[in-house]
Amino acid sequence: MTDWISTPLDSRVLRGALDLEHTAAGVRPHRLPAWARKQYPDPFLSLVEAQPSGVRLVFRTAATAVELDVLPTRTVFRGTPPLPAGVYDLLVDGRPGGRATVPGGNVLSVDTATWAMTLRPGPAGTVRFAGLPAGDKDIEIWLPQAEMTELIALRTDAPVEIAPDRGRRVWLHHGSSISHGSNAESPTATWPALAASAGGVELVNLGLSGNALLDPFTARTVRDTPADLISLKVGINPVNSDAMRLRAFGPAVHGFLDTVREEHPGTPLLVVSPILCPIQEDTPGPVVTESDDGKVVFRALGDPEDRASGRLTLSVVRAELARIIAHRAADDPNLHYLDGRALYGEADFAELPLPDRLHPDSAGHRRIGERFAELVFGADGPFAPGHARATHRRGT
Known part of the structure; x- marks a missing residue:
């Protein structure tokens, strides 16, 4: 049985987000800060800024297995085919190391004529990456660019360290x-x-x-x-x-x-x-x-x-x-x-x-x-x- 180690989901391990909202499920990354979100009434902008394009978890670990509990919210535009489930990309030392999707989640139905939105709640799921190379390495988990994501828990089978500053612009x-x-x-x-x-x-x-x-x-x-x-x-x-x-x-x-x-x-x-x-x-x-x-x-x-x-x-x-x-x-x-x-x-x-x-x-x-x-x-x-x-x- 794996001895899992939990790591808090906060700004120390998240990059690309300008604000973190604490929800009933966990933490939702935002790409516009809270003060800016108060200044627009447009429901579509509220939707897309909460879709975490470019947002990723970044940490250093010797773990060979990583689990991330998430609650996705998938958008369905009425009259159009549903979008495929969002993809989670894993990078190991900057190189592709895995790809996963999560079943379930909330479904947000949008009427583009009126922008009325109806939310159908769904279950959370778990992103799993196993068989990672042994030894210390930099891990990045990129979140789906086109579906809102609430982060619930991060677990690894070895301790997590904050990724060092590589001096990149x-x-x-x-x-x-x-x-x-x-x-x-x-x-x-x-x-x-x-x-x-x-x-x-x-x-x-x-x-x-x-x-x-x-x-x-x-x-x-x-x-x-x-x-x-x-x-x-x-x-x-x-x-x-x-x-x-x-x-x-x-x-x-x-x-x-x-x-x-x-x-x-x-x-x-x-x-x-x-x-x-x-x-x-x-x-x-x-x-x-x-x-x-x-x-x-x-x-x-x-x-x-x-x-x-x-x-x-x-x-x-x-x-x-x-x-x-x-x-x-x-x-x-x-x-x-x-x-x-x-x-x-x-x-x-x-x-x-x-x-x-x-x-x-x-x-x-x-x-x-x-x-x-x-x-x-x-x-x-x-x-x-x-x-x-x-x-x-x-x-x-």
Whole structure:
């Protein structure tokens, strides 16, 4: 019989979360702090910020068996096929060491027409990894990127130590559903996780599906989070939600950047425009879902002629972002711009089309992650390892 050792689930073993909520079941990681969560009424944002994309347990141990009790909450959007069960990825000394899912859990049914939500309670389950190599090693357990997860207990068959500081730079990334990890096969297969691994950095992922909308509370969250490198992938959500016009978009970008720079005045800061998305290159939003031979796909409802009145398309926001960054970079040498089509453009779309017309699949995530690592973390990139580490005024 295994003699299990329990380890408290707190900020000492959790990375990538900005807040921990104590629930009746255990601990729920959040990617926006409590004060920010009070400032928005949107139920969809409440859902996605609690999905722990990029959040992982990190510790050092000689254990050969690890168990993690969890209560997942899976989301089902009415009228669409259910998503597969979330995946837990295990890394041993940075290398893949196992993959698991958990049966059961809560089911949250969402009506996208009204955003009414109905919760059907379900049982907790246990993630088990056994047969791990003997000897001291660094363990990471990455939580599913697209289902809320309450952590109940962590057990090992040998003592756990806090993972030592490896001196890696912290990369904070904010973006939309692609950055969140939509359609990626597992949490370490999202493009930010892949790029972070290739770049040798610690990831804080603020990719928020449908909610990269230049919200002031998100800007303040980025501002207040210690980081050595910051990237902002913005533009597609204001288009596909039809949330603003060009008159509002430009000042909102300036305001977001001004807020971040209040506490990160010299941090390398990269603004990335949207990747290629043909349905919205020249057609305004909003976007809706529809069925195409039984498959759920997206369609843009706007009229291309409305661009003249200030409605946004991806072509419009790319031009505006390039203009704004060029203007600001004259006085801010650590501010950089990357056209998202350098990560995924027309040739990539021909080879790896977007399955639902909006999001890449796992192969697309790999392509984007590899390109980002090459263009941004590479020797000539704005996040090249030789660049000086920035200091955040409120953190370390």
